[in-house]
Amino acid sequence: MNRKIDYKKLALNIVVYIIIIVGYLFLYSPYNKDNKSESSSKTEFIYQQF
Amino acid sequence: MLPFTGYSFFVVAAVAILLLYIVKFTFKKRDLYEYTILGLSLIFTIFFFPKPVHILVFIGYAYLMHYLFIYKVKIKNKLPGVIALTLPMILVKAFVISPETSKISSAISFAGLSYIAFRIVHIFIESTPNDKPLNPVKYLNFLIFTPTVLIGPIDRYKRFDSDIKRGFAGVNSESFEAGLQLIVFGIMHKFILAEAVSRYWLNADISTSEVLSSLNEMYAYYFYLYLDFAGYSAMAIGLGKMLGIDVPINFNKPFLARNPQDFWRRFHKTLGDFLNDFFFKPLYMFFSRKKRLKKRPLLRQNSALFLTFLLMGLWNGFSKHFIISGALFGIYSLLYNTYVYRCKKARKDVVFGNMNPKLVTVISIFITFNITAFSLYIFSGRFPFL
Numbered sequence: 001m002n003r004k005i006d007y008k009k010l011a012l013n014i015v016v017y018i019i020i021i022v023g024y025l026f027l028y029s030p031y032n033k034d035n036k037s038e039s040s041s042k043t044e045f046i047y048q049q050f
Numbered sequence: 051m052l053p054f055t056g057y058s059f060f061v062v063a064a065v066a067i068l069l070l071y072i073v074k075f076t077f078k079k080r081d082l083y084e085y086t087i088l089g090l091s092l093i094f095t096i097f098f099f100p101k102p103v104h105i106l107v108f109i110g111y112a113y114l115m116h117y118l119f120i121y122k123v124k125i126k127n128k129l130p131g132v133i134a135l136t137l138p139m140i141l142v143k144a145f146v147i148s149p150e151t152s153k154i155s156s157a158i159s160f161a162g163l164s165y166i167a168f169r170i171v172h173i174f175i176e177s178t179p180n181d182k183p184l185n186p187v188k189y190l191n192f193l194i195f196t197p198t199v200l201i202g203p204i205d206r207y208k209r210f211d212s213d214i215k216r217g218f219a220g221v222n223s224e225s226f227e228a229g230l231q232l233i234v235f236g237i238m239h240k241f242i243l244a245e246a247v248s249r250y251w252l253n254a255d256i257s258t259s260e261v262l263s264s265l266n267e268m269y270a271y272y273f274y275l276y277l278d279f280a281g282y283s284a285m286a287i288g289l290g291k292m293l294g295i296d297v298p299i300n301f302n303k304p305f306l307a308r309n310p311q312d313f314w315r316r317f318h319k320t321l322g323d324f325l326n327d328f329f330f331k332p333l334y335m336f337f338s339r340k341k342r343l344k345k346r347p348l349l350r351q352n353s354a355l356f357l358t359f360l361l362m363g364l365w366n367g368f369s370k371h372f373i374i375s376g377a378l379f380g381i382y383s384l385l386y387n388t389y390v391y392r393c394k395k396a397r398k399d400v401v402f403g404n405m406n407p408k409l410v411t412v413i414s415i416f417i418t419f420n421i422t423a424f425s426l427y428i429f430s431g432r433f434p435f436l
Contacts, residue, residue, distance in 0.1 A: 013231070016238050023242030027249070034249050 051098045052161055053200050054240070054285045062098060066090045066196075067292050070221060080217035087214065087293060088191040095194050104160040108138060109193050112170040113186055116177070124179045131174055139167045143367045162200045164365060166193055168324055173207045175328055188214070195295065197286040201279070203300040204320035213295045220294030232288030239281025247274045264434055268427040275426060276304060279318070304422075308414040310382040313422050321362075329358040348391050355387055356380035366429070371436060375429035382421055 026032065051059055073086045096102045112135055119131035133140075142163060145155035169192065177184065192210045193199075213220055252270040283300035290297035304317035314322030333354035337343050343350045356377070363376015392400045402410045427433055 013234075016234055020234070020238050020242055023238070023246065027242065027245055 052100070053094075053196055054236070054282055054289075059098075062094065063196075063289055066094070067226075070293060074218045074221055078218075083217040083221075083294065084187070084191065084214050087195070087295070088187060090293075091191065091194045091196050091199075094196045095199070099161075099199070101160040104158070105162070105166070105194065108160070108163070108166065109170075109190060111138065112166075112193075113184070113189055116170070116174050116184060116189075120174070120177050120179055120181075121183060128175055132171055135170050135174055136167050139163055143364075147368055165198075165200065165202050165204065168202075168204050168321075168365075169193060169207070172204075172324065172328055175332075176207070195290075197289040197293070197295075198297055201282060202318075202320055203283055203286060203298050204324050205295075205297055209298070210295065216294075218294065220296070221292075225291045225294060229288040229291035232284045232291065234288075236281040236283070236285030236288060239277045239284060241281070244274055244277035244281060247277060260434065264427075267432060268423050271427050271430050271432060272423040275430070276301070276317070305419055306415055307418045307422070308411060309386045309418055310379065310422070311386065313418055317422070325358050325362055329361050330354050333357050348388065351387055351391075352384040355383045359383060369431070371428050371431045371433065374436065375425050378421075378425045378428065382425070 027034075051062070053059055069090065070086055073082060095105060099105065115131065115134045119125070119128075119134065123131075138158065142155050142159040145151040146159075173184070173189070173192075188207075188211055191214065192205070192207050195205075195210070198205055247270060252267065252274050280301040287297045287299065298320055300318055300320050302316045302319065304313060307313035307316050314325070334350060337350040337353055343353075357380070359376045359378075359380030360373070361376070362379070363373045366372040366376070389401060399405075399410070402413070428436065
């Protein structure tokens with residue numbers, strides 16, 4: 001059975017994956033001087049508050 | 051390890067999904083689904099979640115209190131039971147204020163305490179002595195379900211149980227695909243967008259005046275909180291779907307909210323629903339029974355609204371920024387409620403008159419966006435003038 005391609009969903013997925021890949025390479029690269037491991041502890045602090 | 055906070059969690063989650071599919075196709079027994087989900091959640095709680103003994107002891111205590119107040123004491127007034135159930139959380143929040151007692155607070159506290167407290171309270175309020183005794187396996191399964199254990203979305207016991215009862219039917223290729231999509235969406239929100247906002251906007255040094263700097267931080271925090279929390283919620287819903295549980299949605303474009311009530315239907319919706327069902331409605335009923343308030347419906351509604359949000363602030367903690375933030379949300383809600391009441395009575399818009407409806411919508415969104423951002427900024431404890 002042929003599955004109809006949802007082009008809108010496909011385009012959205014492509015954009016999401018591009019953002020993740022580019023964002024990851026930029027934010028978490030060892031060459032990025034702002035790449036500190038404080039993020040998770042900051043997140044935990046927010047969750048403790050709720 | 052907390053859920054959805056690092057790579058290792060996703061590895062554990064992938065193994066859990068694989069195990070669930072292996073059990074599904076190997077044994078093909080419907081009843082096994084409940085025990086598989088419980089087993090997976092227990093493994094995560096005991097071996098990976100911080101302070102597993104605390105969480106299990108607290109659930110044991112909650113079950114005991116539930117049983118005692120519903121089936122033994124059998125009093126109609128639920129308040130003593132609610133106080134008994136939330137006592138550990140109240141102590142944690144009370145002890146954290148003073149530096150001398152904060153060590154006791156951190157010793158008895160554990161991640162997700164507030165959220166588990168929300169859920170044990172709702173099960174308690176909805177139970178009656180005529181109900182069948184609460185099944186401890188189902189109770190534990192609901193409370194420690196890994197995707198929602200830490201910060202929600204706040205699911206409801208009966209809804210969760212209906213998903214459990216359908217067995218492995220909810221574990222299929224469609225739910226896997228939908229779940230994966232939500233997890234990817236959540237990863238983008240939490241690990242990329244929220245992280246970028248945090249590094250390059252929220253925590254960036256901008257040398258302007260204190261007022262402008264605070265204003266900038268207020269907007270940055272709002273976007274950061276939304277991206278982080280909505281991302282977390284999307285991943286929780288996604289993983290829930292992959293495990294066969296339809297966790298309720300928690301966010302729906304909160305920046306487009308037109309009024310405070312609309313905001314709580316869009317931002318952390320499950321908390322908004324919880325507040326409405328278990329804080330606002332009982333308070334409103336309580337005020338309705340008071341003779342003096344019988345002929346004053348607006349005062350009844352506004353009092354219940356204000357107290358609901360004040361209690362929400364207190365639930366977060368007894369620090370002044372939580373209390374003021376809750377009180378502010380209460381003031382916004384009662385002001386909006388008064389506006390709606392006056393409009394209904396006057397049969398016209400008492401503030402905007404005959405203004406173009408589209409313009410009214412834009413103004414409403416702008417006002418709601420800014421006042422909610424301000425309240426959340428106070429909630430964050432970052433507001434420098436407090």
